[in-house]
Amino acid sequence: MTALLELKGVTKRFRGLEALSDINLSLKSGEIVGLIGPNGAGKTTLVNVITGVHTADAGSITFNGAPIAHMRRDRIARLGVARTFQVVQPFPAMTVLENVTAAALFGGGAASIAEARDAAAHHLAFCGLTDQAGKPAANLTLAGRKRLELAKSLALRPKLLMLDEVNAGLNPAEVDAALELITRIAAQGATILLIEHLMKVVTRTARRLVVLHHGKLIADGPVASVLSDETVVEAYLGRRYAERMAGAGI
Numbered sequence: 001m002t003a004l005l006e007l008k009g010v011t012k013r014f015r016g017l018e019a020l021s022d023i024n025l026s027l028k029s030g031e032i033v034g035l036i037g038p039n040g041a042g043k044t045t046l047v048n049v050i051t052g053v054h055t056a057d058a059g060s061i062t063f064n065g066a067p068i069a070h071m072r073r074d075r076i077a078r079l080g081v082a083r084t085f086q087v088v089q090p091f092p093a094m095t096v097l098e099n100v101t102a103a104a105l106f107g108g109g110a111a112s113i114a115e116a117r118d119a120a121a122h123h124l125a126f127c128g129l130t131d132q133a134g135k136p137a138a139n140l141t142l143a144g145r146k147r148l149e150l151a152k153s154l155a156l157r158p159k160l161l162m163l164d165e166v167n168a169g170l171n172p173a174e175v176d177a178a179l180e181l182i183t184r185i186a187a188q189g190a191t192i193l194l195i196e197h198l199m200k201v202v203t204r205t206a207r208r209l210v211v212l213h214h215g216k217l218i219a220d221g222p223v224a225s226v227l228s229d230e231t232v233v234e235a236y237l238g239r240r241y242a243e244r245m246a247g248a249g250i
């Protein structure tokens, strides 16, 4: 299968710091891939470079056959690249429905406000937010705001959706519900890059793991082999975690 997203030799520097070093990464359509690594490893920078927030200093990025490394971020979004933010950022005074309608108008290809509202209502239903549609976004709980963030991303009709710590701060029941939602999004055909600190979440949803450490991609492969990889254990997981996972047969 041809790659949906292909990074070759991508490097990003912030003054003296090499936040991404010579990254080669390829994602296929419909995959759920977990992206893990310690704080400051370069995970968010990778998402920022793919979405055009930052421009890579070297390397190429191809999405669906188009070179996007130097493309404006709104054009990249319109090609079908969406992301959520670690800190969720709705328009607080607008209602939940209006927030998603705005996203559908901006990047979802809706031809009119009425069409955008219909699409938004559909995405809110998919994300379990229909009951909250008329509320100001500021009144949602954290779990609700994260669902809203997902609904806004879906309104962009993404082919690639990058979820940056979408489960952080949620309780276990809310994480379960979010995971179920993420799995349903992937089942509709989107490729998902899941940035996560919660290993339970990654191992339940992704079949493939990519590990960043000090800006370098140190492992990329099936979950079980990456989790038992010596370099990954040393850099990130720690030995006790690796032994627990091996004991659990993962």
Ligand SMILES: Nc1ncnc2c1ncn2[C@@H]1O[C@H](COP(=O)(O)OP(=O)(O)OP(=O)(O)O)[C@@H](O)[C@H]1O
Pocket: 014, 017, 019, 037, 038, 039, 040, 041, 042, 043, 044, 045, 046
């Ligand atoms: N805009 C910026 N200007 C300067 N340095 C930056 C900028 N963005 C990121 N960095 C630095 O680049 C490195 C990688 O940061 P990044 O946020 O990508 O890591 P991360 O893996 O997402 O970390 P976390 O898990 O804590 O979110 C860090 O050393 C960070 O301080």
